[in-house]
Amino acid sequence: MATTVTAQDLVRSPAVAEPVLRRPARSLWSDAWHQFRRHRLAMLGVVVFLALIALTLLGPLLYHTPTDAIDYSQGLLGPSVDHPFGTDDLGRDLLARALIGGRVSLAVGVVAVLISITFGTLIGSIAGFFGGQVDGLLMRFTDLFLALPALPLLLLTIYLFRDVLRKAFGPEVGIFLLIVAVIGMLNWMPCSRLVRAAFLSIKQKEFIEAARCVGAKDSRLMFSHILPNTLSVIIVAATVNVGQAIITESALSFLGLGFPPDVPTWGRLLYDAQNFLDLAPHWAIFPGLLIFLTVLSINYIGDGMRDALDPRKTH
Amino acid sequence: MGRFIVRRLILAVPTLLMISFVLFAVLSLAPGDPLSQFAANPAVPPEVRENIKRSLGLDQPWPIRYVKWLLSMVQGDWGFSFGSRIPVWELLKLRIPSTLAVVGTAYLVSLVLAVPIGIVSALRQYSLMDHVATTLAFIGFSLPTFFTGLLLIITFSVKLQMLPFIYDSTLQVRDMDTLAAQLKQSIMPIAVLALFQTATVVRYTRASVLENLPLDYVRTARSKGLAQPTVIGRHVVRNSLIPVVTLVALSAPTVFSGALITEQIFRVPGIGALLINSIQNSDTPVVMAITFTFSVLVVLFNLLADVIYGVLDPRIRYD
Numbered sequence: 001m002a003t004t005v006t007a008q009d010l011v012r013s014p015a016v017a018e019p020v021l022r023r024p025a026r027s028l029w030s031d032a033w034h035q036f037r038r039h040r041l042a043m044l045g046v047v048v049f050l051a052l053i054a055l056t057l058l059g060p061l062l063y064h065t066p067t068d069a070i071d072y073s074q075g076l077l078g079p080s081v082d083h084p085f086g087t088d089d090l091g092r093d094l095l096a097r098a099l100i101g102g103r104v105s106l107a108v109g110v111v112a113v114l115i116s117i118t119f120g121t122l123i124g125s126i127a128g129f130f131g132g133q134v135d136g137l138l139m140r141f142t143d144l145f146l147a148l149p150a151l152p153l154l155l156l157t158i159y160l161f162r163d164v165l166r167k168a169f170g171p172e173v174g175i176f177l178l179i180v181a182v183i184g185m186l187n188w189m190p191c192s193r194l195v196r197a198a199f200l201s202i203k204q205k206e207f208i209e210a211a212r213c214v215g216a217k218d219s220r221l222m223f224s225h226i227l228p229n230t231l232s233v234i235i236v237a238a239t240v241n242v243g244q245a246i247i248t249e250s251a252l253s254f255l256g257l258g259f260p261p262d263v264p265t266w267g268r269l270l271y272d273a274q275n276f277l278d279l280a281p282h283w284a285i286f287p288g289l290l291i292f293l294t295v296l297s298i299n300y301i302g303d304g305m306r307d308a309l310d311p312r313k314t315h
Numbered sequence: 316m317g318r319f320i321v322r323r324l325i326l327a328v329p330t331l332l333m334i335s336f337v338l339f340a341v342l343s344l345a346p347g348d349p350l351s352q353f354a355a356n357p358a359v360p361p362e363v364r365e366n367i368k369r370s371l372g373l374d375q376p377w378p379i380r381y382v383k384w385l386l387s388m389v390q391g392d393w394g395f396s397f398g399s400r401i402p403v404w405e406l407l408k409l410r411i412p413s414t415l416a417v418v419g420t421a422y423l424v425s426l427v428l429a430v431p432i433g434i435v436s437a438l439r440q441y442s443l444m445d446h447v448a449t450t451l452a453f454i455g456f457s458l459p460t461f462f463t464g465l466l467l468i469i470t471f472s473v474k475l476q477m478l479p480f481i482y483d484s485t486l487q488v489r490d491m492d493t494l495a496a497q498l499k500q501s502i503m504p505i506a507v508l509a510l511f512q513t514a515t516v517v518r519y520t521r522a523s524v525l526e527n528l529p530l531d532y533v534r535t536a537r538s539k540g541l542a543q544p545t546v547i548g549r550h551v552v553r554n555s556l557i558p559v560v561t562l563v564a565l566s567a568p569t570v571f572s573g574a575l576i577t578e579q580i581f582r583v584p585g586i587g588a589l590l591i592n593s594i595q596n597s598d599t600p601v602v603m604a605i606t607f608t609f610s611v612l613v614v615l616f617n618l619l620a621d622v623i624y625g626v627l628d629p630r631i632r633y634d
Contacts, residue, residue: 144337147331147613149568149613150572151575152605152609153338153606155575247459250459256591270465281469281474285466296453
């Protein structure tokens with residue numbers, strides 16, 4: 001046996017094989033990261049998105065102009081050194097307002113997606129893992145939610161329930177909770193379907209059978225063995241959803257049914273700006289650009305992640 | 316096929332029942348009294364308010380009201396608007412044409428633009444044209460419709476003074492001048508909706524064509540000696556458009572939702588504007604009618620997508 005020389009030995013001489021063997025072990029995530037880094041626009045998206053987050057979090061600490069200093073003599077001014085984004089009709093500084101409002105817009109996007117992902121993953125994993133009647137019932141439930149008209153229902157629930165929540169939690173927190181909950185609860189369906197599909201295929205794999213044979217309980221199989229393998233699907237879905245949630249919140253505020261006027265989210269700024277488009281186009285352009293930049297960078301990040309986490313595309 | 320459609324239609328009934336129940340429950344259980352405007356009015360004594368309430372049937376518990384609503388809705392009676400005192404259906408009939416005109420044209424425009432762009436972009440992958448098309452599609456896909464609308468108004472109405480930014484629904488097309496005016500006022504609302512839809516469809520078409528190009532049947536067609544236009548036109552495109560058609564059918568309700576926002580921006584007196592007004596005035600019957608119409612659209616277009624998919628793709632079998 002030892003003297004037989006196979007074709008493989010000839011091709012792969014020990015000198016070449018050595019460095020290959022010494023290469024550090026690479027996990028799915030490091031592979032994905034390598035892949036992701038090659039997607040230039042996605043990397044740019046990460047930089048822009050992190051910059052926007054930093055700006056809204058740190059900006060108000062460094063930029064001291066108050067958000068609510070009313071000065072009619074300074075109303076509707078275009079961008080200048082004193083007011084980089086210009087001022088609104090009451091003479092309030094729009095950069096300061098956009099920075100503070102951005103915190104809310106971004107927070108709504110992230111929290112709403114956390115809600116929808118958590119709920120969607122829960123429904124999807126239970127349906128996919130247990131199958132049978134549970135699956136049928138949960139999928140009917142998902143289909144029902146998919147058939148609900150999202151935007152009209154959002155408008156409706158927010159209009160109907162905002163006063164109650166405002167009384168219970170205060171004007172800002174109340175409306176934040178309501179918007180986040182409603183957006184989250186109307187967007188979990190695609191995630192639940194993706195997770196279910198992933199569960200269905202993974203639970204057939206041998207390693208699950210092996211784990212079952214050593215006596216792993218259902219909960220352990222679900223959360224320690226199958227769920228980590230569906231993470232890539234969930235993360236990609238979540239990324240793209242953050243952009244959608246930010247757009248939805250802005251759309252609600254834009255329709256006048258989002259945050260109250262004293263919470264200047266980007267959508268709310270657009271809503272206020274739309275009656276002054278002739279006198280103060282800057283009022284609409286800057287917040288709009290911020291929404292656009294955020295969503296564009298998130299979409300590019302999502303695109304890069306999809307490519308990076310798709311095993312068919314590994315180079 | 317016929318049996319499949321019938322079965323899906325029957326299955327749609329419980330879905331719609333559930334949806335209408337959920338919508339009705341949300342509307343009835345919500346705090347907020349449709350008669351609150353009378354409560355603020357000192358000229359309306361409480362007894363009169365009670366009478367109005369009774370005449371509108373609001374004194375009964377909501378499950379009973381739901382059953383009554385359902386029974387009359389099935390017979391084509393959508394109830395009376397609290398606000399405008401005319402049947403809801405009459406109100407909808409006034410508003411639907413302008414929405415359909417804008418949404419329908421936007422939908423057609425986006426298809427006519429997006430499918431060829433997507434196909435050419437895929438055939439010349441990584442060419443300059445492909446880069447431009449994919450980048451523009453990405454931008455169009457990430458631009459919220461309300462921002463596009465405001466940008467268009469700033470550019471074309473405020474700066475260039477070319478287009479009116481308020482949609483005049485009383486305008487009647489009688490001669491060339493009014494026709495021109497009608498076209499001018501429709502361009503921006505249509506463009507906003509069409510841009511977003513085009514971007515989505517371009518991305519989808521391109522991806523689908525790219526997926527089909529390396530497949531065996533394309534190589535077979537080429538090795539038979541077919542010319543490039545035949546291979547692309549008769550083989551690749553026909554197969555690639557199957558998922559695109561489904562996407563287009565599925566996105567119809569989204570386009571209608573998009574109309575909610577464009578109608579608000581351009582003051583188009585369509586069904587979306589009616590919904591927002593009715594929500595703000597607690598005009599429950601109108602809100603119920605419109606949201607339910609939206610649900611019917613969603614369910615209907617889902618069914619349509621399924622059916623089209625089956626017709627176009629003989630590999631799909633319904634039994």
